[in-house]
Amino acid sequence: MVSSSQPARVRFAPSPTGHLHLGGARTALYDYLLARQTGGQFILRIEDSDRRRFVPGAEEEIYASLRWLGIQWDEGPDVGGPYGPYRQSERKEIYQKYANELIDSGQAFTCFCTPERLEKVRNEQQKRKEPPHYDGTCRNLSANEVSERIAAGEQHVIRFKTPKEGTTTVTDLLRGDITVENRTLDDYILVRSDGLALYHLAAAVDDHLMNITHVIRGSEWLPTFPLHGLIHRALGWQEPEWVHLSVFLKPSGKGKMSKRESAELIKDGHSIFVKDLEGLGYLPEAVVNWIALMGWSYDDHTEIFTLPDLVEKFSLDKLNPSPAAINFTKFDHFNGLHIRALPLNELVRRMKPYFVEKGFQVDDATLLKIAPIIQERLQGMDDAPELAGFFFKPDVNPDVAELAIKDLTPAESADLAKKILAILESLPDVKLETAEPPMRKLVEQSGLKAGQVFGLMRIAITAQRVSPPLFESMEIIGKEKVVARMRRAVELLSAL
RNA sequence: GCCCCCAUCGUCUAGUGGCCCAGGACGUGGCCCUCUCAAGGCCAAAACGAGGAUUCGAAUUCCUCUGGGGGCACCA
The missing domain is CATH 1.10.1160.10 (Glutamyl-trna Synthetase; Domain 2)
Structure with a gap:
């Protein structure tokens, strides 16, 4: 199903303050999918307008994570593009220009309130059980007073002059129209006292200038969504399509992951x-x-x-x-x-690092033989060394207690092991077709269950309770090692 | 406290008025296969939050409640 015939320009806009998590990855994935499907572009934009929160290396890690997932971007800080720069910290002047435009048109105002005063106001509102909001002190200062106070070097921010009356309706692609009373909206800060824009303004400006057609983001943006619509409108811009994705909850379903x-x-x-x-x-x-x-x-x-x-x-x-x-x-x-x-050669390529990491000396030829017998037994790729490490060990150390068959005396177990050893030694090789029939015969003669006899062999040869199929494994290990390991098992059992 | 969003099996979901006494998947239980463990096959238990309304007919539309989630910074 094609959702749009128009090429979509979509952006993923993480802030470089931490690791890329699953929620972010999903947003980036959907962005990427929409862009590729419509023949549009996927843009990576770094939202680092708050330099105090900057975490060294975070940006690079986001790149690496996205690349690992196979999500490639067409434009971004590292690859460039026609709408750069793609880091908000490098776009300060651009935001300033539009902030001024909003002031000139009476849709934003300069505010000189100190953080301390605002804190006090908030506390009082809290006490009166009112929702915290800006009290409007600087909303209607005269142009003269503003320029005088700025000239005097007073610290100031720029706030959006949110309409006090009426309602604002914005449209989310999944939820339809969302209407809020304007009085519940605050006079949000657009530009900080250090001159850098906040997300609300920066994202609106960037999305417009970068010709973003669809804004896909988390639903934590829903509360400020009306503000974003208002900013676009105040600047006379057409809004992109807005899509707010649901959040990921912790496995219990009770709240976000802390x-x-x-x-x-x-x-x-x-x-x-x-x-x-x-x-x-x-x-x-x-x-x-x-x-x-x-x-x-x-x-x-x-x-x-x-x-x-x-x-x-x-x-x-x-x-x-x-x-x-x-x-x-x-x-x-x-x-x-x-x-x-996974195709077998690909499985080999992917599992190799997990063996190497555990200190195993592996070769592709052996891995390729092992691949088909462990493929369906791997829950995670990291299980491979534990399941199949015995193939690469010069010898193994079986637990004697596990070696002994439960229903037999130690002497009987040792005796059985000797018989197994003798058979193995007599064979020209330990291939599946060669080794299995005589062993089945031995099982029959012994009056034991196949699982008991093969279990002893499994422990002897792999030192594991759980392993890939025994005879297939023996074939890969080779007669020499198999016989040596069986001989050791005989020794261990005889010493019991 | 205020604002916003959401609501189908334990979980992820299908379902846009009759095809639904609700389908799939994970997980769970049982059986089959079987040298261990897996994988695979078959079967089973398991849900439309509650109450109103509209309609010949509602999981699907509307309202209220309840529950859950998110947000209320000179963070994003």
Whole structure:
């Protein structure tokens, strides 16, 4: 379904104050999808107008996270573009110009109130159970007084002169018209005393100057949405289409994830920060698929989507305005789906770093043999070394207690192990076709269950209770090592 | 306190007046497959927050309530 035939220009506008989280990633994803689908542009704009909040490295990390997800931008601080600069801190003069325009047209005013006085006013309003708002002291100062006080070096900000009467109606694509009483709106500050614009003005100016057609952002902007509409109108500009996405709630569904809770998550192998996800074993394809489906759906049954699928199928009118609880269990499911969908050589390429990180010396040829037998057993990519590390160890240290078969005496277990060893030694190789039939025969003769006999072998050869299929694994390890490991098991059991 | 938004299984969701005694997915329980673990297959339990109204007919429209969420900075 094509939602718009006109090329869309959309922007993702994070502030470089922290890590890119899932909510932001989803917004960026939708931006990207709309741009690609309509043949438009996806713009990355850094909203760093508050330099006090600047976090070194945050901007670079946002770039890295987006790139990892496969979300490429067409214009941005690093790649440039025809509408730059793309960092708000570099656009100070531009905002000043429009702030002056608003003052000249009587739609903004210079305010000399000190933060201390405002604090006091707020406290008093609080006491009287009134909503905190600017009391209008400087709303109607004469032009002369203003220029005199500025000339005298008095600190001042610029405020929007919000209409006191009537109502304002703005339109959200998902929610329709939203109407508020103007008296509930404040005379918001547009330009700080240091001369830099605040978000409200800066975003409006940038969105207009950069020809943004769709503003997709979080629903935390809904309360100031009417103000934004008013600013565009005061400047005589046509508004973009506004789309407010629902917020992500914590897994319990009770409220947004707090900073502390976000940090705690990693202990369970989860994180809401994109930068952590690769290390936790998640595939970017899975992340994209999962977050795309939180707040958007295609139909009543399709659930696997690649980025190109999404570009083709995404549409704004299928967006869901209600808040969504983050569900990591389902995320793990998507991860498994995408791991299993990976071509084997690609799986090898992706899992290699996880082995290397754990100190394993791996080679592609062996990894390629292992790939098909562990692919469907990986919940996360980070499970690979634990599941298949034994392939790369010179020898393993099985736990004797696990080696012994429960229903047998230690001597009987040792005896059985000897028989297994003898059979293995007699074989020309330990390929699946060669090794399995004689072992099945042994199981039959022993009167034990296949699981018991193969279990002993599994522990002996892998030192793991859980492993990829035994005979397939043996084939990859090779007769020499298999026999050596079995011999060691015999020794261990005999010593019991 | 004030303002705004939202409301279908535990969770993510389909559903835009009759196709719905509500469909899919995750998770959960059971069964099958099986050398462990997975994967896969089959089956099951599980929801339209409440009350009014409109209508021949409402999960779908309207109102009230309730619940949940968000916001009320010289942050974004």
